[in-house]
Amino acid sequence: MTVRVMLISPAMNAALREARFDGDAPLDRSGRERAKAAADAVPAAGLTLSGPSERCRETSEALGLAARPEPALSGWDLARWSGRRLDDVAAAEPARMSAWLGDPSAAPHGGESLRDLVGRIGGWLDSLGGPDAPGEGFLAVAVAEAAVVRAAVVHGLRLPAEAFWRLDVAPLTLTELSGRSGRWNVGLGRPLTAPTVR
Numbered sequence: 377m378t379v380r381v382m383l384i385s386p387a388m389n390a391a392l393r394e395a396r397f398d399g400d401a402p403l404d405r406s407g408r409e410r411a412k413a414a415a416d417a418v419p420a421a422g423l424t425l426s427g428p429s430e431r432c433r434e435t436s437e438a439l440g441l442a443a444r445p446e447p448a449l450s451g452w453d454l455a456r457w458s459g460r461r462l463d464d465v466a467a468a469e470p471a472r473m474s475a476w477l478g479d480p481s482a483a484p485h486g487g488e489s490l491r492d493l494v495g496r497i498g499g500w501l502d503s504l505g506g507p508d509a510p511g512e513g514f515l516a517v518a519v520a521e522a523a524v525v526r527a528a529v530v531h532g533l534r535l536p537a538e539a540f541w542r543l544d545v546a547p548l549t550l551t552e553l554s555g556r557s558g559r560w561n562v563g564l565g566r567p568l569t570a571p572t573v574r
Contacts, residue, residue, distance in 0.1 A: 379505045379514045380554045382419065383525045384568060386427075386435035387411040388547045395462045398451040398521055403434045407547065411438035414548055414568045421517040427451060429521060435548075436519045443519060448500040451521035455487030480537035490537050497524055498531030505556035525551050532560030 387407030391398070403411070411434075418439050426436040426443035429451055436443035457465050466473045472484035480490040488496070504516055520528075522545035530540050532553045545551065552563040 378555055379516070380552060381501065381504055381528075382421070382515065382517045383528060383551045383553070384418070384435070384439070384517065384519045385522045385525055385545045385547055385549050385551075386429075386431045386519055387438065389431050391431075391459070392547065397454045397457045397460055397462065397465070398429070398523065400430050401459075402430050403438070408434065408438050410548055411435050415440040417568050419515065419517060421515045423514070423516040425449060425516065425518040425520075427518070427520045427524060432519045432521060439519070441517070441519070443517075446500075446518065448496065449518055449520045449524055452493050452523040452527075453487035455483075455485045457485040458487075477541065480540075490540055493523065494527045494530050494537055494540065497527040501528050501531060501553065501560070502557035505560070522547075528553060529562050529564070532562055 387403050387410055389401050389403050389407055391401040393404070415438070418441065424436075424441050424443045425446040426432045426441070427449035428445045428447060432449070433443075433445065469484070475482045476484050483489040483492070504514075525545045526540050526543045529535070529543055529551065530537060532555075546567075548568045550566045550568050552566070553560045554563075555561050
């Protein structure tokens with residue numbers, strides 16, 4: 377049974393502009409305006425979800441989606457690093473930062489390791505394409521943090537966890553996974569822009 381899962385990365389906010397680890401920060405004005413402008417580009421879906429962060433919820437609202445919050449789509453739990461600037465953490469804790477970047481099982485911040493994140497998101501993804509899936513051709517749309525999108529791609533393509541660091545997900549892009557549990561195809565990073573009227 378084939379399902380389609382479209383993951384939309386949330387719009388821009390100040391934390392992203394400042395290279396901060398995901399904190400629960402709202403969209404900035406520019407991000408909100410761009411999301412509203414892209415609302416017509418979002419496909420209709422049988423299931424519409426949102427990660428629980430403020431940024432994901434506000435992006436969903438700006439896109440005109442009546443999205444249900446999905447706890448499984450929570451951003452990467454980086455515990456005490458959450459909300460801090462990347463360069464500040466690297467300067468204060470270089471050995472821990474190096475361990476975190478080099479070992480997918482490391483969680484020096486006290487939160488989830490990369491392996492844990494990929495496992496959590498992979499479990500959610502496979503539940504949509506598993507034996508209890510809603511039906512052939514079912515489409516789910518979810519607004520989810522970039523780390524969640526990257527983890528879904530790593531799981532879907534059965535990549536080594538380290539490949540996560542080689543994937544970039546820009547704000548307001550759509551990544552599509554189609555298939556079923558254990559066999560996913562991926563369409564990466566389509567810009568979410570309103571269709572051109574001719």
